[in-house]
Structure formats: C-alpha cells, structure tokens
Amino acid sequence: MKRKDIVTGILVLLLIASISGFLLAQTFRVAKPRIEKQMKIEEEKLNREIFPEGNDFRADNFKGIKCTSVYDGQDAFIGRIFNLTAPGYGGNILVKAGIDSESRITGIRILEHKETPGLGSRITEASFLDQFRNRDSSTLFLKKDSPRGNIDAITGATISSRAVTDSVRKLQEQINDTDGETP
C-alpha cells in the first residue's frame, strides 16, 4: 500500500466519522428533551393510575427510602408512592405501589419484569393487581401462604405472585420498624 493511499484512507474515514458524529449529536439534541418529556408524561400517568385522588406528586425521601409524596387538590398530604424491587422467578420485578396515610394500598403497577411469558407475566394484568386495592399493606399475604391471606396467586406463577405481595408487605414492615413517627 502506498503512503498516499493510507493518507486518503485516513482522511475519508475521519470525514465520514465526523459527519456521523455531527449528525448524531444533532439527533441527540433534538431527541433528548422529547425523551425526557415522554418519560415525565409516562410517570405522571402512572402516578395518577396508582393514586387517582392525587393531584400533585413530589419527589421525596421518607425514612431513608426514596419515594413520591402525593398531595390532593387542597395541597394536603394524602400518601406516598414507592418503587420496590421484588425478587421474582426470572429476575427482579420492579413494582410501583401507592400507600395512603392510613397505610392502605391505593394502587399498584408492575414497571418491569423478566417473568415467564404467559405465566408469571400475568402479574401485570388488572385481575391480579386490583386485588391489592384498599387493603392494609401490612396484612398482604397470598391465600396459600397464610390462613389470613387475601390475595389469589396466579395459576402456575406462585413465585411471581408471592414476590409482588411480599415486597409490598415488607416495605410496610420496614417503615413501621424504623420508628413510630407518624407520616
């Protein structure tokens, strides 16, 4: 290979790489605010589904746990939304749960999971998640785990159902344990 060939090769590569870099930077500049906006809208929508009475959602920190504090139309505090991690069957399940000031569940959603499609993945369905609504978060158990259980596990997906149920109860226990301070 002649020296001239090497130089032109490097120049062409450099040129193409810088054009590509420039284009990508522009795309990123345009796309980034939109992506952030979309994420915000998504988050807001989710918060409203979990906490239908809520009006204002503010990032907060409660006893060392990151959460979102929820306020109603009169700016009065009515509860909190927590992000939980539950060890499921195929990996961690990310759960978002709303708990009002009397420690009742206002709503619960699954953000992410790696459960088996068609079995464990049914934890995202309303028929499972609606069972949680209005129950005291410290008394959540699967019916097959405890005589005072109140949640029906999904057929063929006990581990996934248990992970979600237990993670919410354990959160409440953790909150109760830290101290008796009223929220």
Place this chain on the structure above:
Amino acid sequence: MNRIFKPESFLKGVWQENPIFFLMLGLCPLLAVSSSLRDAIGMGAAFIFVLTGSNMTVSFIRKLVPEHVRIPVFIIVIATFVTVTDYSLAAFSPQLHKSLGVYLPLMVVNCILLGRAEAFASKNNVINSAFDGLGMGIGFTLAISIIAIIRETLGQGTLMGINVLGKDYVPFLIMIMPPGAFLVIGFLMALKNNIGGKKKC
C-alpha cells in the same frame, strides 16, 4: 446497468432473494422480537428505514471511498442510521423502544445491512440501491410478521393484542417462549423447501 431504475432490484428482495428464507441472514432480531405482531411490525419498519437509508448513503458515497477503508466506512454509516432510529423511537414511541430493547442497537451487526451495502449498494446507483433496501426490508418485515402471526395466535390467542381465538382457547405457551421461535422457523423453512423446490441459496 444502463437503465437508472430496474424493478427487479425491488422485487427480488421480497421473495426470490428474501433475506430470511433464502439467504439465511439477519436471524437474531427475527426470532427475538417475533413473539407479538406489534413488535414485529415495529422492528420491520425500523429495519426498512435503516436499510434503505444506509443503502442510499453507501451508494451515494461509493465513488469517494477508497477500497481498503470501505468496510469501516459502511459500518459507521450503518451505526449512524441505527442510532438515529434508536433515539427517534425512544422519543416518539417509548413503548415500542422498550419492547425491542437491546435488539434495536444490535441491528448494527445484522448481516443483511452490511451484506447489502457490500454486495449491492457499493456497485449500483442511488435509486436502485434505495429500492433494493426497500425490497429487502419488506421481505424481512414479511418474514418476521409471518412468524409473529403464528407465534402470537398460538401462544396467546391474540393478534395485535386483540383476542382472535375466543375466550376458551388455552394458549400454547411454548410458542411465545424462545423454543417456539426456533420450532416455527424450522417448520417454515421446511415448508419453503417443500413448495419452493430445492433451490440452492
């Protein structure tokens, strides 16, 4: 080679040289995102865009690029288109972006893209290359959609999320899990061999 546009450059990708069934290229996204028709069409659309775009660009710059650096240049062009698609999807359709996951940026190493750039776009004019990309992309989308239709109806009893097999249908779950993808493509290939005769690919 004299005519500016040759219709066969478009048509061959759809069936005769269908990238999936005849050339056996680009199998990874094909199996990974074919468990639901919605994802499959999304992937197909992204793929058509990237392939047409990279084919046109490669063809446009083909005379400028010296022989010995052409592969890295093609890779940069493809990676740029893939990243642009990645960000646009994240901005306009976050749901789809999430379900395509890592398979979207992995399009960079999809053999169809580099293969078409090298085998077709670097030797043909911009218009023909665009149609070649379009044809190949549509061929890919067709293949992925066929697999997704089979897997989603059998595995979940739904199509595009709408129930089609009735409430009493007990889903054949294995179809939406990884083994189902391999089984479906295996049987489809056998079927293709059967009806298409023993064509050498």
Place this chain on the structure above:
Amino acid sequence: MLNELNIGYIFLSAFIVNNIVMIKFLGLCSFVGISTNMKSSIGMGIAVVFVTVMACGISWAVYNYLLIPFHLEYLRTVTFILTIASFVQFEEIIIRKKAPALYKAFGIYLPLITTNCVILASAFLGIDYKFNFLQNIIFAIGVSSGYCLAIILFASMREKLDTAPLPESFRGIPIAFIMTGLVSLVFLGFKGLFKL
C-alpha cells in the same frame, strides 16, 4: 443492587440460564453457518470467547472513562462497533506475529467475528446492567462460553443428523432449527435457578 451480585451467579446466569443462543437468540448466523463441523465449531467458539472478553473490557473502559465524562453516550453504538472491529484486526495481526500456531488454529475465524452479535450484545448488556469492571468481565466470559457451549453441542448433533433418515424438506437447516428449539426447551428449564 447489582453490586451485591455474586460473580458466580453472574457467570452461571449468563452461561446457562440466559444462554445467548438458546434464550436470547443472538449469534444465530454464525451458529447456523458454522455448527456443521465439529472442528471449526471449536475454533470459532474459542475465538469468540477470546475476542468477547477483551472487547468487552475495552468497550466498558471506553464507555465509562471516555463517553460518560464527556456526555457522549449517543456515540455508544458507533464507538463500540468500531472498537470491536479495530480490536479484531489488531488481534489478528498480533496473533499472526506472536503465535503462528494459534493463528493457524483459529485465525481464519477472526475476520468473521466482527459481525458476530454475541460480542456487541455482551458489551451492550454489560453496560445496561450497570456492572463494575470485574462483573463485566465475568459476564463476558459467561456469555461467550455459553455461545461456545451451544455451538459445540450443535456441531456434535448435526454431524449425527447427516446420516439420519429425514424427509427431504427437513434436511439441513430446518431440522437444525427444530432441534435448537428442543434444546432451548431444556435451557428454559434452568430459568429461576440464577437470577440477573
């Protein structure tokens, strides 16, 4: 949270439970193309392990020490593929000079490796899972040995298949896929053992 993950868990999860070929569908092109022959499968497998581990280490460092500090995350795809491509070239030259015997054994597979999605995928996933450097390397070893396992397993099966009485239409690739499906079913049985 992932920092607490035991490296043994990471390895087994990447190696078997989330096997890159059987469960994640990656590396299929070379998988189908090469697994017809035992000897070339072993060569390709070893070459992939070698390149994946090195390339993942380098791209992890590039991402965390170059792209993040300068806010250039959007160049991830371009830089990774270029890193891998140039690393493969570089490696080919080094091996040819320093270890001709090794080069004879798997040198011809090296150029093919650039477009093997296993490498890029394991670089991407290592970043997505927010691994630290050691975890990332272990993960890369797990992923690539998983590929190695799958490809060698298949080579031995396909050598037997050549003599099996099969309907004409199923010969070759179709039956290979159907068998992959059955083996993938076995791998699915490991799900839930090790989580990631």
